[in-house]
Amino acid sequence: MDSGNLIRISKESGNKDVFKRAHIDANSGYDEKWLQERIFEDISLLSVTDADYDRLRIIPLCREFSLHDGIRNVFLDILAVTETGRLILVECKLWKNPQARREVLAQVIEYASLLQTLSYSDFVSRLKKYIKCGTEDPLAHRFREMGIECQESLLIDRVSRSLEQGKFQLIIAGDGIRADMVNLVNSPSISGVVSDICLLEIGLFENSSGDICLLPSVPVRTRTVEKTVLVSPEGTPVKIEEDLEDDATDNSVPSPVNHRHKESNREFWNTFIKQMHFDHPDQEIPRIGGNNWIKIPCPKPFSWFTAYRTTGSPKRIGIFVKYAGPEQQSLYDFFSKNTDLLKEEVHADIQVAITDGKKIKWENGFSVWLRKELDWSDDATTEEQMAWFSEYLNRFVNSMRPLLRTYNEKSD
Numbered sequence: 001m002d003s004g005n006l007i008r009i010s011k012e013s014g015n016k017d018v019f020k021r022a023h024i025d026a027n028s029g030y031d032e033k034w035l036q037e038r039i040f041e042d043i044s045l046l047s048v049t050d051a052d053y054d055r056l057r058i059i060p061l062c063r064e065f066s067l068h069d070g071i072r073n074v075f076l077d078i079l080a081v082t083e084t085g086r087l088i089l090v091e092c093k094l095w096k097n098p099q100a101r102r103e104v105l106a107q108v109i110e111y112a113s114l115l116q117t118l119s120y121s122d123f124v125s126r127l128k129k130y131i132k133c134g135t136e137d138p139l140a141h142r143f144r145e146m147g148i149e150c151q152e153s154l155l156i157d158r159v160s161r162s163l164e165q166g167k168f169q170l171i172i173a174g175d176g177i178r179a180d181m182v183n184l185v186n187s188p189s190i191s192g193v194v195s196d197i198c199l200l201e202i203g204l205f206e207n208s209s210g211d212i213c214l215l216p217s218v219p220v221r222t223r224t225v226e227k228t229v230l231v232s233p234e235g236t237p238v239k240i241e242e243d244l245e246d247d248a249t250d251n252s253v254p255s256p257v258n259h260r261h262k263e264s265n266r267e268f269w270n271t272f273i274k275q276m277h278f279d280h281p282d283q284e285i286p287r288i289g290g291n292n293w294i295k296i297p298c299p300k301p302f303s304w305f306t307a308y309r310t311t312g313s314p315k316r317i318g319i320f321v322k323y324a325g326p327e328q329q330s331l332y333d334f335f336s337k338n339t340d341l342l343k344e345e346v347h348a349d350i351q352v353a354i355t356d357g358k359k360i361k362w363e364n365g366f367s368v369w370l371r372k373e374l375d376w377s378d379d380a381t382t383e384e385q386m387a388w389f390s391e392y393l394n395r396f397v398n399s400m401r402p403l404l405r406t407y408n409e410k411s412d
Contacts, residue, residue, distance in 0.1 A: 006205045006213055019205035019213050024094060024175035030204060036063060036077050036092045038214060039173060039202070043080055045216045046088065049171055049198040056082045056270060059142055062130035067114040076111045081139065083148065083274055084285055085158025088169045089115070108170050108197070116166040120156065123163060154277050158285060167284065173200040265292040265309070272386055276393070283397050296393065299404045301327050305396065307389055309376045316371050317385055319396050324365030327411075328354060331366045334407050345399040346370065348392060370396070 006019040024030045039045050043060040058080050065076040078090035089111055093104040118126070124138055133141035139159060143150040162168065203215035266288065273286050273294065286307070289295040295304035298321065305321045323331055332354040335342070342350040348370040355365060370392060376385050 006215070008207075008213075017207050019207045019211075022204045022206040022212075024202070024204050032092050032094055035094075035173065035175070035202060039090060039092065040078050042214075045173075045202065045214065046080070046090070046171060046200065048216050048218055049169070049200055056084060056274070057146075057148060058082055058088065059146055059148065061127065061139075061142060065130070066126060067111060069110070069114060074107075074111065074114070076115075081159065082169075083150075085155055085162055086167065086169060086285075087115070087159065087162045088171060090171045090173055093172060093174045104172055104174075105197075108172060112166060112168050112170055115168070116163060118163060120160040120163060123159075151277075157277070161284060165284070168196075170197045171200050172197070173202055175202055175204060262291050268309075268382070268385075269294050272389060275386070276390060278394055278397055280397050280401055282401070296397065298397075299401060300408065301325070301331070302404070305393075305400070307393055309385075314373045315375050315377060317374050317376055317388060318369060318371030319389075319393055320367055320369035320371075321400070322365050322367040328366040330411070331407070334410075335366075335368060335403070338403055342368070342399055342403070346392065346395040348395075368400070 004021050008017040008019065009015070010017075022030070024032075024035055040060050040063050043058045046058055059082070061079045061081060063078055065079040066073050067076060068074075076089055077092050078088075080088040080090065082088065089108060091104055091108045091111070115123075127138045131138040131142055137152060137156065139155055140150060140152045143155070198218060201217050203217065205213040205215065269286075269288055269292075273288075276286060278285075284297045286294040286296045289304075289306065292311075293306055293308035295306055297303075298305050302321050302323055305319060307319050308317070310316045310318075332352065335352045339350060339352050342352075350368060350370050352368050353366070355367075372388060374381055374385065374388075376382075
């Protein structure tokens with residue numbers, strides 16, 4: 001038996017059914033249109049492209065979404081959206097020749113650029129051609145069709161930001177993705193063009209009866225995941241259970257207890273992300289940063305605000321931002337003068353500190369933080385945690401962003 005086959009074993013009889021690798025091409029009866037239909041009908045095939053999609057449902061919106069490039073109409077194969085309002089653009093391509101591989105990459109980037117030019121009103125106007133919903137918002141209508149509860153105003157706000165900022169997930173799906181395609185995606189020439197580009201291989205397997213099985217996989221990671229050490233404002237590591245799955249060099253078997261903790265932590269943060277709404281119009285939604293913390297994008301010179309839960313004693317929940325670099329002293333000087341303003345606007349005991357000269361580099365730097373002692377491992381405190389993070393993260397963002405704008409204007 002050839003390697004790479006799939007075997008289905010009957011639980012009752014023990015009989016084996018072998019599914020051999022087949023290929024998606026016109027000669028086999030499975031072509032690009034067929035692949036497009038399969039992915040749209042079972043949108044969960046996209047779930048392997050992002051760790052967040054394990055918990056966030058993906059809602060298919062339409063096939064052959066029409067965009068205008070100024071001369072003619074072009075058509076995106078599949079348009080979808082996550083529960084948190086992130087738009088997903090999918091192009092299906094069979095890898096017959098190098099030119100086709102280059103063309104599909106340019107094509108999906110072009111579609112993202114064209115989509116970004118649409119206002120939310122223009123976007124839903126086009127979408128109504130594919131989703132019959134009368135006067136109702138087509139996105140909210142599709143959510144309700146799938147039995148997914150949504151706060152319509154929040155959904156509209158998040159999709160509007162996705163459009164304005166061009167923060168899409170771009171997926172190129174095909175059979176037999178080659179190494180040169182991975183090199184193209186990782187090329188510096190396209191860095192900064194879009195948020196994420198992912199290659200999705202759909203393996204086709206067929207048994208002697210003609211039954212088929214589709215196996216989605218991401219053959220090579222198309223984005224670099226950096227190992228991040230979270231440091232508390234006092235200069236000590238925040239005790240967060242290590243996520244072994246993020247470390248490709250670790251061959252150990254994760255403890256079942258740690259795995260359950262990790263799953264519980266991810267479930268908590270995904271639930272929080274779904275319901276979090278920022279008052280500030282420019283604030284992007286949070287994303288999972290690691291096990292038991294999330295990152296909230298913010299203006300330079302910081303990379304992100306962090307919301308976290310620690311496993312130390314006592315257990316704490318908190319929010320902080322940290323910077324270590326050439327501007328740390330000027331940041332400290334600026335925010336020290338504005339500490340009282342921060343405390344007043346956030347309604348919390350905000351702390352501002354700078355640490356320098358320690359032997360361990362990640363202990364050094366400038367930080368702003370607030371925290372609360374709370375046994376978050378007790379399920380009875382879940383609602384209290386959600387309420388605290390929602391309230392204080394919103395206030396923290398509303399206060400910090402204008403201050404950072406003032407700081408950057410003075411620095412320029």
